[in-house]
Amino acid sequence: MKKLTIKDIAKEFKVSISTVSKALNDSYEISQSTKEKIQKYAKEQNYKPNFNALSLKNRSTKTIGVILPTMLNYFFAQVFKGIEKTALEKGYKVITCISNQSYDKEVEIIEMLSNGSIDGFLLSMAKETELSNKFDHFQESIENGTPIVMFDRVAQSISCDKVTTDDLEGATKTVEYLYKKGHKNIAFVSTMSDLHIGKQRLEGYQEGLKNVGLAYDESLVLNIVERDYKKYKNIVRPFIKANKIDAVITTGESVAVSVMKAVKKNDQKIPKDVAVIAFSNGILSRHSSPKMTTISQHGEKMGSAATEILIDKLENKTKEITTKVIQTDLVIRDSTRK
């Protein structure tokens, strides 16, 4: 028979994991009747708190579990580099798993590693998790004594340490920079309009326009839902052709390459006629022609910061919950005017 978990009890009573945890710990926050009901059920079902909840206080594995949402992403590879470096410096080992943007996989990885293999998690949410808004697995891990530090794609409603990029400010600064260089018709092309960071970047773009006194024109915003980057061009080309545009900000490199190709196809010159700037700073920006100006997110710094926060927590140096924001920088290459 499968071992009864705190999650099963929560499901049974249609309450949150946090409620069950508080009920079992006889918290004053929970009504007497609910506490009695839950405690009785737990006893009848022979519920035993998770192994790691009992053991973690006594022993430490000196190992950090890292969950990355995707493999082929230079930004996450940079974050990972920062994590590895800082963990090594502080005498911690790292075990890394890929959720491949799947909620189920993320849950499985957390359950698997929480059997006492690791002391805490560093993770960036799977896309499916963010869209589904199901964060119980995070809550459960934290309640059971395995702390989580989230980076980049973080769950707003979960109370844990977070390290994020200044996506909003990064986009605002970029619009201001382009305006200073003489651009007036600045487009925004997004492949992540459904994610929080995508929304932040769009908001920053709008704020930038406001700051420099340009009107926000919805027809200059392109939200791409297509996931296959090979098909971006079919969506980007008509957009570039149909609009009077002298600069484009994109949420990523891959789509920026498509934008650059569409601009050339349209017999316009980069950066003379159209400037292109992409969020993130990976391998494509250095190999594209012309080389791409990017909004660099400093992934390595983000990874180091998240690791430091987690280790401080594990070693009881702090109980505070913090959110650290890593600043972006413009890396000027050849796709923008000098």
Place this chain on the structure above:
Amino acid sequence: MKKLTIKDIAKEFKVSISTVSKALNDSYEISQSTKEKIQKYAKEQNYKPNFNALSLKNRSTKTIGVILPTMLNYFFAQVFKGIEKTALEKGYKVITCISNQSYDKEVEIIEMLSNGSIDGFLLSMAKETELSNKFDHFQESIENGTPIVMFDRVAQSISCDKVTTDDLEGATKTVEYLYKKGHKNIAFVSTMSDLHIGKQRLEGYQEGLKNVGLAYDESLVLNIVERDYKKYKNIVRPFIKANKIDAVITTGESVAVSVMKAVKKNDQKIPKDVAVIAFSNGILSRHSSPKMTTISQHGEKMGSAATEILIDKLENKTKEITTKVIQTDLVIRDSTRK
């Protein structure tokens, strides 16, 4: 106290894990005196066979553990796609970890997942493991009843199922193709001369030259030891400048981009003066200018094949050990003459 493992016993007696396993199983292959020594020690130390060795026969998790050597690699991403697809079709879950080319990490991942979380492994060796020739952790996993199917970077000396690319034949066919298109001075640029697959590709290059009657000229082979791809150009440029070359075969895409840049810098045209062909078929080959002709390795097919072999083994459909070789194909783009 840490639980005594079969590895500890092997260390104690300075013998292989396989010897300990055979001794404990009273195998006729092991001398009586060695068997007695090892059995006595195991009894004194209260050695218990691994949990999974006992449990795996009785229960199945329907989960496959995948270990990939590196994140930012389009070939492995393709393999992973094939694994996920086939596993899903056959009702298996997949849990994926990254060894980041580290032997220690590979060992940790195998130990962690072998606690009953998975039924078997699909893995491509870490570079450090291949160079160190330490394969005991693989042997131990297999002995303990967790089968392994290796793909691409496989341990020759370990007896397990393997899926490989025809690296040798792929290089041979490429030389023959270039010769047919009129090339006589064909160079070979490798960033993996220390790996088995790198050696196979070099050997295939030499065999191709022999087949078409061209002399092997050592000065047309460049082995790059540098790991930072941003520095490739410093090594590639003098090589291109110093030699009379009309075609280049590279072991990967990233270095092919450097070769193409060096050729242009040298005022030569691609493909008119110099043709370029790279192993693997990833994102750079489609984004490079001109678009790159590649030796496609069919990663997805490799992943599917490896998954099928493992599941057949887990479901006891076969006890045979096989090695399956996936054929490469030339994908002709614009960096070679039509």
